[in-house]
Amino acid sequence: xxxxxxxxxxxxxxxxxxxxxxxxxxxxxxxxxxxxxxxxxxxxxxxxxxxxxxxxxxxxxxxxxxxxxxxxxxxxxxxxxxxxxxxxxxxxxxxxxxxxxxxxxxxxxxxxxxxxxxxxxxxxxxxxxxxxxxxxxxxxxxxxxxxxxxxxxxxxxxxxxxxxxxxxxxxxxxxxx
Numbered sequence: 176x177x178x179x180x181x182x183x184x185x186x187x188x189x190x191x192x193x194x195x196x197x198x199x200x201x202x203x204x205x206x207x208x209x210x211x212x213x214x215x216x217x218x219x220x221x222x223x224x225x226x227x228x229x230x231x232x233x234x235x236x237x238x239x240x241x242x243x244x245x246x247x248x249x250x251x252x253x254x255x256x257x258x259x260x261x262x263x264x265x266x267x268x269x270x271x272x273x274x275x276x277x278x279x280x281x282x283x284x285x286x287x288x289x290x291x292x293x294x295x296x297x298x299x300x301x302x303x304x305x306x307x308x309x310x311x312x313x314x315x316x317x318x319x320x321x322x323x324x325x326x327x328x329x330x331x332x333x334x335x336x337x338x339x340x341x342x343x344x345x346x347x348x349x350x351x352x
Contacts, residue, residue, distance in 0.1 A: 181213070194228060196235075201246050205253045210275075212238075212247035212256055225258050227275060238273060239281065248292040248301075257284065257292040257301060270303065270316075284316060285323060293333075297340035304332055313345060 181202055182193040198216040200223070205212070208230075215226040215237070222242035228235045243261035250257070250272075257272045260281070270290045271281040284301070291304040293313075305314035305325070313331040316323040330348030337344070 181211070199226075203247050203249060205249050206251060207253055210253070212249065214245040214247065214258075225256060225273075227256075236277070238275065238277065239271075244271075246291045248294055251295050251297055257295070259289065259291050261289075284318075284321075290314075294336040296336055302326065302334045302336060302343060304334070313343075 179199055180193055181199055183191040185191055194211075196215075198219055199213040201214045203212045204210070211228040211230055213226050213228065214223045216223050217226070217237065223244055224237050224242065225239040225244045225247045226235055226237050238256060239258070239260070241260050244258050245261075246259045248257045249255075253275065255272050255274055257270060259268070260271045261268045267286065268289055269283045269287075270285045270292055272284055273279070273281040285303075287307055289304075289306040291306075293302045293304060295301050296315075299318045301316040301318065303314055303316060303323075305312055305323070310330065311332065313326040313334055314323050315326050326343075331345045334343055334345040336342070
């Protein structure tokens with residue numbers, strides 16, 4: 176349990192500031208750069224919640240309540256967060272989505288084994304790490320059809336989608352991008 180701090184640097188490496196609290200992991204900036212979603216161990220008790228930081232106003236809001244939430248990923252319009260939820264009751268693991276403004280409860284997108292969201296494409300596909308069958312691989316989830324399918328046959332982690340949504344960069348097995 177190592178306390179972590181989120182620190183901002185400019186392009187030359189000069190520290191510009193940091194968030195005052197510690198205990199964060201999986202930081203993800205909103206598309207407009209104004210907000211930061213993190214998995215936060217608020218009370219240093221091993222329970223992680225998705226928390227949103229308003230970087231301009233210096234405010235923070237807890238978005239989820241299950242106590243085992245991680246890997247927040249912003250929707251392209253910045254209105255929703257997709258995240259991994261390892262619910263503590265019943266040992267159910269799911270990939271959920273929740274409105275950032277708190278206007279609705281979390282909705283389950285996929286349920287079962289561990290699935291870690293990586294990012295949304297402009298046309299509504301979610302790229303995620305899929306641990307459901309065999310070796311970890313990349314899959315895509317269609318919000319329109321509520322279905323998923325494999326993207327890579329084997330391997331692939333740390334996927335990033337290009338701003339125009341035409342390319343996906345990922346780390347291939349053996350560490351080759």
